[in-house]
């Protein structure tokens with residue numbers, strides 16, 4: 403069974419994971435990461451969502467509106483609500499997975515203080531247009547409207563040949579094992595503003611709990627377990643366990659009835675995570691090149707079929723997920739399973755339609771509602 407994704411760990415990651423005595427990896431990883439995506443400063447967090455939460459806290463935002471996609475990972479609005487703020491959802495642009503620009507315009511009010519453009523599945527959105535909307539809103543209401551690029555999927559995606567990470571006040575990344583680059587778990591905020599990075603570090607040191615070697619050890623166990631789980635000899639069994647719901651604790655990352663964070667959301671990042679991230683980052687260009695090649699091939703293969711549609715291949719996209727829309731998702735999932743390949747079904751909700759978020763839904767979300775039952779993503783483990 404080919405898994406729907408597979409962390410690309412090689413000998414160098416295994417070696418560094420076991421280098422227990424090595425210290426000072428977090429600042430090194432932050433520096434290398436910021437350099438790679440062309441911002442001056444990087445601050446590592448235990449998860450991407452903790453990075454969003456920290457940004458909203460250091461900007462001292464409370465009960466303000468944060469504009470974000472209706473079609474995104476639910477942990478993003480979780481970070482907004484848990485930080486004491488209000489998510490305002492924007493539907494997708496027709497024919498794109500990203501936010502509709504007119505919808506962003508409509509969502510802005512005098513309470514808006516942040517916009518989170520998300521480059522979902524690695525497709526870049528128009529960073530210039532978002533920047534203009536934020537600047538116009540800042541002028542109109544006389545206060546700063548921040549822009550936080552959500553690059554958890556996109557990493558180095560480019561809009562008109564420019565890295566999306568170079569726009570806005572900050573960019574956030576998640577780097578768990580399903581991401582393009584991963585540090586076992588982990589997240590990063592990068593920014594061009596030194597003062598902001600200093601505030602984020604101060605916030606981190608004050609609010610995150612240092613778990614020391616215990617967290618490193620737990621992460622090492624997880625790293626080894628992941629290495630085994632994705633091994634071709636075992637993955638068939640792991641897939642069976644997943645289908646029986648026996649791995650929900652590890653793979654189900656949200657609960658319809660709760661807006662919450664995992665218990666380790668505020669545990670300081672571990673040295674082992676930074677070490678693995680630092681080594682894995684060196685593989686970034688190679689990983690993205692392979693993704694793009696695979697995406698291009700699949701777009702060509704599927705073109706002309708009337709039971710599946712894929713967005714045209716885009717040069718600037720990084721393809722964290724190679725996504726298609728189909729009418730009968732179960733049929734596709736079962737068909738590929740019989741061929742020995744697992745399809746993913748991300749993202750299978752539109753956030754405003756989740757029970758806990760209904761009260762934040764002002765508008766209709768026709769496009770994102772239509773995606774939630776129709777997306778499949780092809781395995782990225784087969785390149």
Ligand SMILES: Cc1ncc(COP(=O)(O)O)c(C=O)c1O
Nearest residue numbers: 449450451475552554576577589
């Ligand atoms: C679009 C998007 N943004 C942000 C995040 C947050 O990342 P983390 O899981 O590290 O908190 C994710 C997580 O998968 C995501 O998919």
